[in-house]
Amino acid sequence: MSKFQTLRVTEICRETSESVSILLEPVSGESFIFLAGQYLTLLAKIDGDDVRRSYSLCSSPSEGVLRVAVKEVPGGKFSTFCNRVLAVGDTLESLPPDGRFTRDFNDSVKNHLAIAAGSGITPVISIIKDVLSTDLSAKFALCYVNKETSSIIFKDELSDLKDTYLERLQLFNFLTREPAEIELFSGRLDSKRLSRIFPEVISPSSFDVAYLCGPESMISDCRTALTGAGMPDSAVKYELFTSSSDPVKESSVETTSSTSGEEVEVSIVLDGITTQVSVKRSGKSILQAALDSGVDVPFSCQGGVCCTCRCKMTSGSASMDINFALEEEEVENGYVLACQSHPEGDGPFVMDFDQP
Ligand code: FES
Structure with missing residues (x-):
C-alpha cells in the first residue's frame, strides 16, 4: 500500500x-x-x-x-x-492511483453534470473523456469556473472534445474576473447565481449524477443548490481542491483536558507488521508521530483532504481535527484520517492501515 x-x-x-x-x-x-x-x-x-x-x-x-x-x-x-x-x-x-472521486459506473447513469473550478477540472476532464468515449448513449454537461480566459486549463482540449461530441457534451464557461458575453456567466458561482442557473440554463432533475470539484465554498453552495432543486444527495459526488501550499502539521484543536499532554501507545499496523508508537493526546497527529518513529505510513496532503492516510481504529478511538474526505458512515465504522487524528478515550489503541 x-x-x-x-x-x-x-x-x-x-x-x-x-x-x-x-x-x-x-x-x-x-x-x-x-x-x-x-x-x-x-x-x-x-x-x-x-x-x-x-x-x-x-x-x-x-x-x-x-x-x-x-x-x-x-x-x-x-x-x-x-x-x-x-x-x-x-x-x-x-504511490498507486487512489481516490474515490470517480466516474459513476451504474448502467442507468446516462446524464452526467460536473461543476469544476480552476485546477478542479483535472479529475473532471478524465471522467468526461472516459464517459463519452465508452458509453455512446451518455451525455455530459460541464460548468467550468475560472478567473479569466487565460487561466482556463485544458481550454483547447475541452474545445476539441466539444467538436468531437457535439451532441453529447455541453460546456458552460464562467469567468469571475472578466466580463462574459452573457451576464449570467460572469462573476462568482455563488448561491445567488446558482439559483438562476439551475432553472434558467440547467435542470438538475435531468441529471443522474453530479461531480463537484473545487474550493469548499463552491462545493457547499453547489450541493445545497442541487439538492434543493431535487437531486438526491447520494447522486452528488465531490472532491475538495485546496490551493494551500503547506500541509497542516500540528493539531489545531486546543484542549484544556488534564490528560492533553499524556503520552499513550498506539499500535500501527502496516503491511502486516505492527509497530508501537508513542503519541501525545494533543499536538502532533498520530500520522506525524508514526513518521517520526520511522514508520512509512502513507500520506500526501496532511490537510484532511486527499484520503491517502485513511485507516481504521480497530481498537480504541481517535478524534479528528478536520475531515474533508471520509463519509459519515466510514467514520461511524471507525475509519479515520491518520493525519488529523489524536488518541481519544481509553486504549489500547490500534490503527490499522491494512483495512480495505
Ligand atoms: S494525508 Fe491527505 S487526508 Fe491525510
Whole structure:
C-alpha cells in the first residue's frame, strides 16, 4: 500500500502561464491501472527534502497513459518544482492511483453534470473523456469556473472534445474576473447565481449524477443548490481542491483536558507488521508521530483532504481535527484520517492501515 514506484517524465506541456501537464511512464514497464477521477501521490526530492503531493490524473483510462496537471501555487514547493525545474527524462516516485472521486459506473447513469473550478477540472476532464468515449448513449454537461480566459486549463482540449461530441457534451464557461458575453456567466458561482442557473440554463432533475470539484465554498453552495432543486444527495459526488501550499502539521484543536499532554501507545499496523508508537493526546497527529518513529505510513496532503492516510481504529478511538474526505458512515465504522487524528478515550489503541 505504501510502496512507491518510479515514473519517468516523458513530456511536459505548458497548459497556462501557471500550470503544466506532465506525462509519466512507469520505469518498470508495468501499467498503472486507474479509474477516471483518481489521483497519484507523487514524491520528489526538493532542496534535500522529500516532498509529496497528490495530483489528479487528467488522462482517462481509455487513453492508456498517465498524465497529471500541476498548477503553480505561490510558495508551493512541489508545484513550483514541477512548473520550473522538472524536465523530460527526470523521475518521480508515485504511490498507486487512489481516490474515490470517480466516474459513476451504474448502467442507468446516462446524464452526467460536473461543476469544476480552476485546477478542479483535472479529475473532471478524465471522467468526461472516459464517459463519452465508452458509453455512446451518455451525455455530459460541464460548468467550468475560472478567473479569466487565460487561466482556463485544458481550454483547447475541452474545445476539441466539444467538436468531437457535439451532441453529447455541453460546456458552460464562467469567468469571475472578466466580463462574459452573457451576464449570467460572469462573476462568482455563488448561491445567488446558482439559483438562476439551475432553472434558467440547467435542470438538475435531468441529471443522474453530479461531480463537484473545487474550493469548499463552491462545493457547499453547489450541493445545497442541487439538492434543493431535487437531486438526491447520494447522486452528488465531490472532491475538495485546496490551493494551500503547506500541509497542516500540528493539531489545531486546543484542549484544556488534564490528560492533553499524556503520552499513550498506539499500535500501527502496516503491511502486516505492527509497530508501537508513542503519541501525545494533543499536538502532533498520530500520522506525524508514526513518521517520526520511522514508520512509512502513507500520506500526501496532511490537510484532511486527499484520503491517502485513511485507516481504521480497530481498537480504541481517535478524534479528528478536520475531515474533508471520509463519509459519515466510514467514520461511524471507525475509519479515520491518520493525519488529523489524536488518541481519544481509553486504549489500547490500534490503527490499522491494512483495512480495505
Ligand atoms: S494525508 Fe491527505 S487526508 Fe491525510
